[in-house]
Amino acid sequence: MKNLLRKKVQNPNAEKNGAGPVILKIYNFLFDSYGPQGWWPLTELHGSIGTNPTKTGSVQGYHPGDYTYPQSDSQKFEIVCGALLTQNTSWLQVERALINLKLMDSLSPEKILALKPETLKEAIKPSGYYNQKALRLKILAEWFLRLEGKNPERNELLSLKGVGPETADSILLYAFKQPSFVVDAYTRRIMSNLGLADEKAKYSEIKALFEENLPEDLAIYQEYHALLVEHAKRYYQKKIFYSRCPLLNIT
Structure with missing residues (x-):
């Protein structure tokens, strides 16, 4: 598309x-x-595709006119993480948290699960509510691995701790390309x-x-x-x- x-x-x-x-x-x-x-927006695309000059706030990582993203499981998981981390905060703060995880080579479900809780909390601290979000990121990481490449159901997402309707729909729409x-x-x-x-x-x-x-x-x-x-x-x-x-x- x-x-x-x-x-x-x-x-x-x-x-x-x-x-x-x-x-x-x-x-x-x-x-x-x-x-x-x-x-x-995706961290992999920072500076590589260009930005939309009309956009307010963060202007990195977007891909205007290209609906093929996400193109990999790692990009899907990054969107899943971003959808959770953006709760009650701005995208600029979420971007900092995601970059922290990426610099630690920990932006994957396996690495999230392997991180010590305090280490994960410190990495995502810019996004706020880091105690709650660290716990919920680990829940999402376990869930993502159980999917084994399948598309999730909305009710399945809503059953996860910390995932409400807006977060569930964001994950479906942007990570799994479901209308x-x-x-x-x-x-x-x-x-x-x-x-x-x-x-x-x-x-x-x-x-x-x-x-x-x-x-x-x-x-x-x-x-x-x-x-x-x-x-x-x-x-x-x-x-x-x-x-x-x-x-x-x-x-």
């Missing part, structure tokens, strides 16, 4: 649902505004501000809003989630800026 850019998306079934055309219009507007985001829409706090803020979801809507309700109104396409799911994050960093960091969101003019 290399260089598969879905700039204009159409869903023939969208007209059956009132939200359908709006969900597609939002995607097309965001893609036109920011272009392909190239998520999930499973990711809903994060930014997505919730945007949808609520646009009147497309209630502030107290369940995760599953917002997830369904997207999945029922989009083609089941890996590239679109990855780009949409990443584009919402990029957009939210510009207009949804403080509530005072919500009214400036240009999406209000197209919904």
Whole structure:
């Protein structure tokens, strides 16, 4: 699926649902505004593929327009680790933790399991909550080895300690290339501000809003989630800026 850019998306079934055309219009507007985001970032790609100059915060390790990643089990496992470590922190902090593990030659499930708890905690300290995350990384490492190359089920992921819906969907979408829409706090803020979801809507309700109104396409799911994050960093960091969101003019 290399260089598969879905700039204009159409869903023939969208007209059956009132939200359908709006969900597609939002995607097309965001893609036109920011272009392909190239998520999930990988340490192996630092400085090798190029970066998206519109991206806020970290700009290393992305692969805009190339949906072939991850291309190896080691890259899959790095994404799994990143999805856990990014809980309650910024990606810049997670990147530091992953680089620490890589410099120690410990960014693999076998090496994670072999590390002494204190050593692992020190390596991932930049990501915060390192006591919890060290324990949960070891659980994920054991789980990853049990997969033996198979794709996981969502319920299986949700049964693991420390893996909630957002982390599970991130792992499915970015590590295992399974179309499973990711809903994060930014997505919730945007949808609520646009009147497309209630502030107290369940995760599953917002997830369904997207999945029922989009083609089941890996590239679109990855780009949409990443584009919402990029957009939210510009207009949804403080509530005072919500009214400036240009999406209000197209919904």
